[in-house]
Amino acid sequence: MVTQSEENYLKVIYRLGKQGIEAVSTNAIAEQMETRASSVTDMVKKLAEKDLANYVKYQGVSLTKVGRLTAASVIRKHRLWEYFLVNKLNFSWDEVHEVAEQLEHIKSEKLTNKLDEFLEFPKVDPHGDPIPDKQGNFVKISKMLLSECKVGAIGVFVGVKDSSALFLQYLDKQNISLGNKIKILQREDYDQSLEISINASVINISHQTANNLYIQTN
Amino acid sequence: MVTQSEENYLKVIYRLGKQGIEAVSTNAIAEQMETRASSVTDMVKKLAEKDLANYVKYQGVSLTKVGRLTAASVIRKHRLWEYFLVNKLNFSWDEVHEVAEQLEHIKSEKLTNKLDEFLEFPKVDPHGDPIPDKQGNFVKISKMLLSECKVGAIGVFVGVKDSSALFLQYLDKQNISLGNKIKILQREDYDQSLEISINASVINISHQTANNLYIQTN
DNA sequence: AATAATTTTTAGACTTCCCTAAAAATTTAT
DNA sequence: ATAAATTTTTAGGGAAGTCTAAAAATTATT
Numbered sequence A, B: 001m002v003t004q005s006e007e008n009y010l011k012v013i014y015r016l017g018k019q020g021i022e023a024v025s026t027n028a029i030a031e032q033m034e035t036r037a038s039s040v041t042d043m044v045k046k047l048a049e050k051d052l053a054n055y056v057k058y059q060g061v062s063l064t065k066v067g068r069l070t071a072a073s074v075i076r077k078h079r080l081w082e083y084f085l086v087n088k089l090n091f092s093w094d095e096v097h098e099v100a101e102q103l104e105h106i107k108s109e110k111l112t113n114k115l116d117e118f119l120e121f122p123k124v125d126p127h128g129d130p131i132p133d134k135q136g137n138f139v140k141i142s143k144m145l146l147s148e149c150k151v152g153a154i155g156v157f158v159g160v161k162d163s164s165a166l167f168l169q170y171l172d173k174q175n176i177s178l179g180n181k182i183k184i185l186q187r188e189d190y191d192q193s194l195e196i197s198i199n200a201s202v203i204n205i206s207h208q209t210a211n212n213l214y215i216q217t218n
Numbered sequence C: 001a002a003t004a005a006t007t008t009t010t011a012g013a014c015t016t017c018c019c020t021a022a023a024a025a026t027t028t029a030t
Numbered sequence D: 001a002t003a004a005a006t007t008t009t010t011a012g013g014g015a016a017g018t019c020t021a022a023a024a025a026t027t028a029t030t
Helices: A004-016 A026-033 A037-049 A065-087 A096-103 A109-118 A165-173 B004-016 B026-033 B037-049 B065-087 B096-103 B109-118 B165-173
Strands: A053-055 A061-063 A154-160 A181-187 A194-198 A201-205 A213-217 B053-055 B061-063 B154-160 B181-187 B194-198 B201-205 B213-217
Touching: A004 A026, A004 A037, A004 A061, A004 A065, A026 A037, A037 A053, A037 A061, A061 A065, A065 A096, A065 A109, A154 A165, B004 B026, B004 B037, B004 B061, B004 B065, B026 B037, B037 B053, B037 B061, B061 B065, B065 B096, B065 B109, B154 B165
Parallel strands: none
Antiparallel strands: A053 A061, A154 A181, A154 A213, A181 A194, A194 A201, B053 B061, B154 B181, B154 B213, B181 B194, B194 B201
8 A cells, every 4th residue: 555645755756757767866855845854765765665666875766667657646636636626616726736635645546537537538737737647648748938938939828837826826817827828029138027918918927927837839 | 633533533433422422432432443442542532632522531432512513524525525426426326435435534624615515515425314514514304214114104215224335236236226215015024024115116125124224204 | 249241441562754863975175 | 085065864763543461440240
């Protein structure tokens, strides 16, 4: 049995190490988990013991195949539940993370798959992040940060890099939502802020904001 | 914070002691929780410390008001989720218990109430058990065991006392489902088995079966 | 009412996951 | 290449929740 705590570590290692393939440092995990490096060492040993992770002292951790699948399954559940909360229970996109953090640990493959079916197999969660399928495969969406696009670029807002409640609420206030068409009109050299057209109106956004918005071009 | 384990104890004490009001013995709890009496003593002390239970050494446990409300909230969540699983995700009534045992511990009042709304405020779960409202009040349904009805009695099948998968599957096989109209045609003195009419057909059921079926008469 | 049987509690220990403090290894800087 | 800084691990310990075995209290029996 994989415990809730183990699942949380797997998630973090997966995220930090490009799907868990690259080795991740103890400190990086500790920071993400908001815990101490010594706790990470303990847990990582346990994950290795259970063949969920590859661990060599002082050289970081990566996930085994089983570890990666387990992590993907947790992420799948998290994102399906987020979709459920937003699209069926009318939560807003800034309220779902905490609850999904709990729901992602419910153990029942049948539940996950029936939920997926009930939601009609969504491909992305309410923040634009891809939902892996039963086999743990992600649909790779080609997207880029708005901050990295050239002036004149046109695209559709498809995801956020920062999904903190604060940022999401700011987007709500600015009337920026997933699916909106965006065009970069101007870039201010001084502070890299952008003038963009969105929703038939023209607004200014900071570099920080642009750096957290993904758009899909062409 | 009330832990998952504490919630499970509260549920059991609530069930065993007529809504947690009557004192319940350590052994009774241990049996229900499938654990040891010594573990129960430990936990019960902790519940008392947290003002969730009243505990006097060697004299059993009852719940405080807060303890009762907490227990009712867990039961509310359990039954709402069961309703969701059956009516939205198409689980059958014998498959939902295990999953609901996990879902009942998700902490989010908002989630519970939004789920309730999404389900259109169901009054009973898939086994006919009442779902308490936000305030922890149960709708008292007047029902009696089929085994205790007289020959000639007519009623509607509204709930099961035993909700084990085995019993529920047996009922499915016999085509007996909630809402069916039942009439007792005959009682066999030898073994208390009943001949009943249900679904426009006549079948025989054992005393054990009749003793686990609730019907609402008049 | 004394003894036997049962129930309940206490004592001590184990596991999981976390912590602090100190030691060891690695990396960076001089 | 050695010293300094940083990272990682080890050692030892704490809280929660469980267990077994033994002691204490209660209840039942004769």
